[in-house]
Amino acid sequence: MIEDDLRAAFTRHEQLTPPTGPLRAAIDRLATGRRRRRRRWQVGGTALALLGVLGIGVPLFTPERSGPPQAAGSTGETSGPVVTGALNILLLGVDSHKSQPPLADSVLLLHIPADRSRPYLVSLPRDLKVPIPGHGSDKLNAAFPFGAGGDRPDLTKGYELTRQTVTDLTGVRLDTGFVLTYRALRTLTDAVDGVPVCLSQRVRSVHTGKLFPAGCQRLDGAASVDLLRQRRGLVQGSQDRDHNARLFAAGLVRQASEKGVLTNPVRLSKLLDTVGPELVVAPDGATMLDLLRLVPTLRSVDPVGLSLPISEPTGRDRYLRADPALAPEFLTALREDRLGDWVARHPERVDPVG
Amino acid sequence: MTYEEFADTRLAPLLRYAVMLTGDPHQAQDLVQETMVRVQLNWRRVARADSPERYVRRMLTNQYVDWRRGSWMRRVLLRGEPDEAVPAPTDHAQSAVDRDQIWSWLSRLPRRQRATLVLRYYEDLPDAEIADILGCAVGTVRSSISRALATLRAEYVEACS
Known part of the structure; x- marks a missing residue:
């Protein structure tokens, strides 16, 4: 009889069902927006992956010139043969100036799963509060200057301390990594004869006074770096800067593919030859050659963009904190090379790098 | 089958199913909305399934069961603006x-x-x-x-x- 009551209760409550018309419209609207974001991400992500590949490829093409700086802080971690199995590569985008200690403005983990399906690009927010070995707790981007030191910053040591910090934070074994400075970015941009971008808002450089009008323009290396440094004065600060960086990355890929750089190995190696010496490569270079060899084995080079789940900022906290519920699950998936499953369960987490 | 055809015939039953699961028309709408956005974005994969309908029902059910673990509940709770699409009961x-x-x-x-x-x-x-x-x-x-x-x-x- 309770079964009958249940059936009756369900049928009675069918009247609660709202009309489907507005819901259908909302679904279409949301899907369109998400599709557009996803496409934007894919273009930007390809650019970042390209940069990653460039960084990995450098030692192979220019062994004599890009010889990694002697790494005093190297832990001598040997990862052994890595052609099979999952790979994690740490990418650091660094704001370097002679006058001030460099900050790691973007910290990215490039994860290549063992099945070689497609790369995952995991961004770790630079304002994340993390324990930094030997320096208490601070923002993630502070690990780099702590390691590099103030007077004559040693990028390799900065990389090393950031690597330790990220390893402690994520528990992920990092196979290798590289540092991309603004100087390298400038050389790269000039090597492809400038990059077209279409800005959505005008930007006045607080560093050089240069005005970037809203709309489309072609930027040379110096102008690109100038633009990408601008954060103050933008409506949404560092979010808008990230947006500009994505525009730039998309333009860079477009430009590189127009020039046939991506498909022509001669041009690519020439480009690497130019940019190579500007890139600082992680000291564990033994695996680099293997890494480069595995790039063609990837079934797709379109990376999946993810970021470490963050809890909602509370009040005026100047730090970001990892989401206590989602972050451990995410990191476990990353460690165990199950990001594909995780993404399937949390498709809404696939996002442009923020 | 196209996504449009699927939505034409299956959206209403799915919404009713979601109402029975959640017991609440608002949450049912959010549940169906989140699921169907994913269905639309991944339509080719869904259409390849033996029974797209069962595949979607499984997606929706998992989303409901994973409620606390997933993020959509949080989004629902934090959402400021009331959804004008929902008629007040x-x-x-x-x-x-x-x-x-x-x-x-x-x-x-x-x-x-x-x-x-x-x-x-x-x-x-x-x-x-x-x-x-x-x-x-x-x-x-x-x-x-x-x-x-x-x-x-x-x-x-x-x-x-």
């Missing part, structure tokens, strides 16, 4: 809900148990299909149903004594 419907004891007991059941009851007594699906949707063994479905019914029976006894 009429007083009549509301009071009917208040009077309806078995309906309110359902909300105390664990979500998986509630889902099995809805699939069994609202959708009238056989145990094997329910097991497929929930991704568990047929025996688990049966024990889950009998446990849920036992809980409801206990509520009955308590209410009548």
Whole structure:
């Protein structure tokens, strides 16, 4: 009889069902927006992956010139043969100036799963509060200057301390990594004869006074770096800067593919030859050659963009904190090379790098 | 089948199913919305399934069962603007809900148990299909149903004594 009551209760409550018309419209609207974001991400992500590949490829093409700086802080971690199995590569985008200690403005983990399906690009927010070995707790981007030191910053040591910090934070074994400075970015941009971008808002450089009008323009290396440094004065600060960086990355890929750089190995190696010496490569270079060899084995080079789940900022906290519920699950998936499953369960987490 | 054709015929039944799962029209809308956005974005994969309908029902059910673990609940709770698409329940419907004891007991059941009851007594699906949707063994479905019914029976006894 309770079964009958249940059936009756369900049928009675069918009247609660709202009309489907507005819901259908909302679904279409949301899907369109998400599709557009996803496409934007894919273009930007390809650019970042390209940069990653460039960084990995450098030692192979220019062994004599890009010889990694002697790494005093190297832990001598040997990862052994890595052609099979999952790979994690740490990418650091660094704001370097002679006058001030460099900050790691973007910290990215490039994860290549063992099945070689497609790369995952995991961004770790630079304002994340993390324990930094030997320096208490601070923002993630502070690990780099702590390691590099103030007077004559040693990028390799900065990389090393950031690597330790990220390893402690994520528990992920990092196979290798590289540092991309603004100087390298400038050389790269000039090597492809400038990059077209279409800005959505005008930007006045607080560093050089240069005005970037809203709309489309072609930027040379110096102008690109100038633009990408601008954060103050933008409506949404560092979010808008990230947006500009994505525009730039998309333009860079477009430009590189127009020039046939991506498909022509001669041009690519020439480009690497130019940019190579500007890139600082992680000291564990033994695996680099293997890494480069595995790039063609990837079934797709379109990376999946993810970021470490963050809890909602509370009040005026100047730090970001990892989401206590989602972050451990995410990191476990990353460690165990199950990001594909995780993404399937949390498709809404696939996002442009923020 | 195209996504449009699927939505034309299946959206309304899915929404009704979501109402039975959540017991609330607003949450049902959010649940269906989130699921169907994913369905639309991944339509080719969904269309390849033997039964797209069952595939989507499985997506929706998992989303519901994963409620706390996933993020959509949080988004629903934090969302500031009221959804104008949702008609406010009429007083009549509301009071009917208040009077309806078995309906309110359902909300105390664990979500998986509630889902099995809805699939069994609202959708009238056989145990094997329910097991497929929930991704568990047929025996688990049966024990889950009998446990849920036992809980409801206990509520009955308590209410009548």
